[in-house]
Amino acid sequence: xxxxxxxxxxxxxxxxxxxxxxxxxxxxxxxPILVILPLSFNAEPYFTxxxxxxxxxxxxxxxxxxxEVVTDDAWxxxxxxxxxxxxxxxxxxxxxxxxxxxxxxxxxxxxxxxVMGFLISPLVTPVIIAAAGMFFFYTRLGLGQxxxxxxxxxxxxxxxxxxxxVTATLAGYNRNMTRAAASLGAGPVRTxxxxxxxxxxxxxxxxxxxxFATSFDEVVVVLFLAGVEQRTIPRQxxxxxxxxxxxxxxxxxxxxxxxxxxxxxxxxxxxxxSSASG
Amino acid sequence: MRSAGERRARLRAAGLTLPLVAFVGVTFVAPLVSMLxxxxxxxxxxxxxxxxxxxxxxxxxxxxxxxxxFEAAARELLVAQEERTIGQIxxxxxxxxxxxxxxxxxxARRLRDAPGDAWRDTMVEINPAWEEIETWHALRTAxxxxxxxxxxxxxxxxxxPDGSVVRQTPDRRIYVPLFTRTLAVSLGVTLLCxxxxxxxxxxxxxxxxxxxxxxxxxxxxxxxTSLLVRTTSWIVLLQNQGVINDLxxxxxxxxxxxxxxxxxxxxxxxxxxxxxxxxxxxxxxYSVMRTIPRSHMSAAASLGAGPAQAxxxVxxxxxxxxxxxxxxxxxxxxIGYYITPALVGGSTGxxxxxxxxxxxxxxxxxxLASALGGVILVCVTGLYILYDRVAGGGxxxxx
Numbered sequence: 001x002x003x004x005x006x007x008x009x010x011x012x013x014x015x016x017x018x019x020x021x022x023x024x025x026x027x028x029x030x031x032p033i034l035v036i037l038p039l040s041f042n043a044e045p046y047f048t049x050x051x052x053x054x055x056x057x058x059x060x061x062x063x064x065x066x067x068e069v070v071t072d073d074a075w076x077x078x079x080x081x082x083x084x085x086x087x088x089x090x091x092x093x094x095x096x097x098x099x100x101x102x103x104x105x106x107x108x109x110x111x112x113x114x115v116m117g118f119l120i121s122p123l124v125t126p127v128i129i130a131a132a133g134m135f136f137f138y139t140r141l142g143l144g145q146x147x148x149x150x151x152x153x154x155x156x157x158x159x160x161x162x163x164x165x166v167t168a169t170l171a172g173y174n175r176n177m178t179r180a181a182a183s184l185g186a187g188p189v190r191t192x193x194x195x196x197x198x199x200x201x202x203x204x205x206x207x208x209x210x211x212f213a214t215s216f217d218e219v220v221v222v223l224f225l226a227g228v229e230q231r232t233i234p235r236q237x238x239x240x241x242x243x244x245x246x247x248x249x250x251x252x253x254x255x256x257x258x259x260x261x262x263x264x265x266x267x268x269x270x271x272x273x274s275s276a277s278g
Numbered sequence: 279m280r281s282a283g284e285r286r287a288r289l290r291a292a293g294l295t296l297p298l299v300a301f302v303g304v305t306f307v308a309p310l311v312s313m314l315x316x317x318x319x320x321x322x323x324x325x326x327x328x329x330x331x332x333x334x335x336x337x338x339x340x341x342x343x344x345x346x347x348f349e350a351a352a353r354e355l356l357v358a359q360e361e362r363t364i365g366q367i368x369x370x371x372x373x374x375x376x377x378x379x380x381x382x383x384x385x386a387r388r389l390r391d392a393p394g395d396a397w398r399d400t401m402v403e404i405n406p407a408w409e410e411i412e413t414w415h416a417l418r419t420a421x422x423x424x425x426x427x428x429x430x431x432x433x434x435x436x437x438x439p440d441g442s443v444v445r446q447t448p449d450r451r452i453y454v455p456l457f458t459r460t461l462a463v464s465l466g467v468t469l470l471c472x473x474x475x476x477x478x479x480x481x482x483x484x485x486x487x488x489x490x491x492x493x494x495x496x497x498x499x500x501x502x503t504s505l506l507v508r509t510t511s512w513i514v515l516l517q518n519q520g521v522i523n524d525l526x527x528x529x530x531x532x533x534x535x536x537x538x539x540x541x542x543x544x545x546x547x548x549x550x551x552x553x554x555x556x557x558x559x560x561x562x563x564y565s566v567m568r569t570i571p572r573s574h575m576s577a578a579a580s581l582g583a584g585p586a587q588a589x590x591x592v593x594x595x596x597x598x599x600x601x602x603x604x605x606x607x608x609x610x611x612x613i614g615y616y617i618t619p620a621l622v623g624g625s626t627g628x629x630x631x632x633x634x635x636x637x638x639x640x641x642x643x644x645x646l647a648s649a650l651g652g653v654i655l656v657c658v659t660g661l662y663i664l665y666d667r668v669a670g671g672g673x674x675x676x677x
Contacts, residue, residue: 014585018477022477025474025475025477026478026496026497028474028553029496029497029499029500029556029557030499030500032508032512032514032553033499033503033507035511036510036511036514039514047513047514047519048514048519048520048521049524092301096297096298096301097298099294099295099297099298100294100295100297100298102294103291103293103295104295106287106290106294108287109288109292109295110288115299118299118302118307119295119302121302121306122302124658125306125655126615126616126631126658127614127616128614128616128635128651129310129631129654129655130310132313132634132647132648133309133310133311133313133651134305134306135638136312136644137308137309138309140312152305155301156305159298163298217504219505220616220617223635223639224638234504237504237507237510238621241506241509241510241513250510250514253510253511256503256504256506256507260499260502260503260507261499261502263502264495264499268495
């Protein structure tokens with residue numbers, strides 16, 4: 001029987017067509033992202049390959065746009081904002097999300113499905129609508145155009161990821177371990193710290209990474225809530241695409257792609273570790 | 279009867295979820311509720327022109343109101359002029375009936391220098407619009423504290439002076455066609471994602487572990503990559519002087535002066551949205567297909583089924599939960615899509631979310647923006663409940 005299960009009997013030609021189709025889909029998924037990387041080294045202010053680049057003429061390739069990004073206060077300021085808002089929002093989302101996941105995973109949790117649906121709602125609500133509501137509400141509370149407002153908004157958008165990943169880790173958790181710890185005289189806090197926390201740590205960390213990635217990539221709420229002082233990297237890219245199109249955004253995009261690869265690799269590694277220990 | 283210990287365990291579990299429940303309530307649900315309130319409640323005109331609005335409530339609406347109404351309106355417009363709220367009032371009345379903004383603003387300004395009597399003649403002299411019944415109807419409508427007019431406007435309906443609700447004239451129907459377009463695009467993107475994603479998910483699910491992991495990583499790379507980066511990529515590829523057009527010209531398929539318009543239109547929206555949402559289709563499909571045993575297909579084959587028949591009668595039905603979950607997820611996300619159409623959709627590739635943003639930021643018609651948001655919210659909530667039934671307790675394909 002052929003490798004790919006069900007298509008086994010369909011013959012050689014069919015199988016080639018099937019594999020070719022899948023490769024085509026993968027190219028559609030990946031190629032647009034890869035094309036950014038070489039283009040970000042363009043020496044000319046164009047968004048396409050120049051003839052020099054295609055001839056691999058060293059003159060046609062340069063770090064010009066990377067230099068521009070690093071020396072531009074707008075970009076460095078945006079990076080600082082993204083890091084501050086992302087870190088604070090992630091901390092808040094991780095703390096609240098982990099506590100909630102512990103409660104949701106308890107066999108005694110009342111109205112579990114309803115509470116879960118409520119906590120996940122920020123994930124499925126179109127962001128534009130959340131952003132519109134937040135604009136009215138946060139402005140009235142004096143949180144418009146403040147870092148705090150954005151931190152709260154990004155925390156609530158990121159918390160569902162923490163809830164999902166931690167409850168998933170806890171699904172494989174053996175409750176008898178808690179009872180065993182308790183019978184050995186450990187209090188609830190000690191039990192949590194030395195028994196539960198090490199086991200759920202991979203889930204907590206991947207949830208935190210999801211939350212951080214969400215904040216780091218979020219632009220709609222920022223468009224509605226942020227003032228000039230709170231411009232983040234995605235907001236700056238938005239401006240770069242809409243207003244003053246400059247290949248500098250390709251350099252930023254290349255940086256973000258590398259950043260995404262690091263996140264992906266970390267989450268995959270954590271999941272492997274978690275499934276190995278659980 | 280529950281034991282004391284069990285009650286305590288219930289309380290502890292609920293207590294652990296309480297901080298996040300409260301946090302989501304205050305920072306997320308309360309804003310949504312405040313938006314929904316705004317879509318039906320608008321006190322600005324009623325607060326600024328209380329006496330006028332009260333008098334118009336008793337007005338029969340058939341002929342020009344009596345002098346007392348003119349007098350009340352004149353006095354209250356003067357106050358609004360002093361308190362600088364006239365702009366807000368005029369803006370709201372203008373939304374009910376176009377052209378009335380300047381009537382109100384100019385009248386309020388010129389009433390200052392008018393003699394303090396014979397208000398009716400003065401106002402008609404300033405602008406004859408005050409002698410038309412429609413002006414007063416517009417004022418009365420704008421003065422409703424609780425109103426359905428934003429929702430009516432959001433579905434291209436309008437209320438006539440006699441109170442009956444009718445459809446807008448064809449040239450003013452904007453939102454229903456836009457909702458239809460949004461649903462059509464969402465459906466199209468969902469089908470395209472299914473066509474592209476199904477075979478790929480199948481390949482990933484039934485490859486040997488190592489290859490499967492690599493293929494899965496290739497799907498996850500775009501999933502983790504910034505949305506703005508992916509949108510930028512499509513601009514780079516599809517624009518007039520972009521990579522794809524350059525390739526087509528170089529290969530001689532397209533002449534240099536007839537480059538294809540691939541972006542800043544519906545094509546751009548469609549392609550970029552499919553790219554962004556494809557992983558959301560592949561991941562749920564993959565997680566369901568992984569659980570379908572290979573032996574089922576062999577069994578079907580040994581019983582004499584051809585490959586096509588075995589697929590349709592054995593494999594496809596078992597993969598349906600994944601098809602349902604993936605399709606609903608993509609469809610839900612597509613309905614609320616904003617960034618991609620805003621950046622690559624041009625003027626013809628805009629969706630309903632872009633209209634919400636337009637009324638929030640440009641026209642500042644927040645009541646209408648809220649009503650459009652309310653309609654989208656109802657659609658998405660309904661679909662989410664359906665998704666929850668199909669995919670089961672709060673699991674989203676984000677692993």
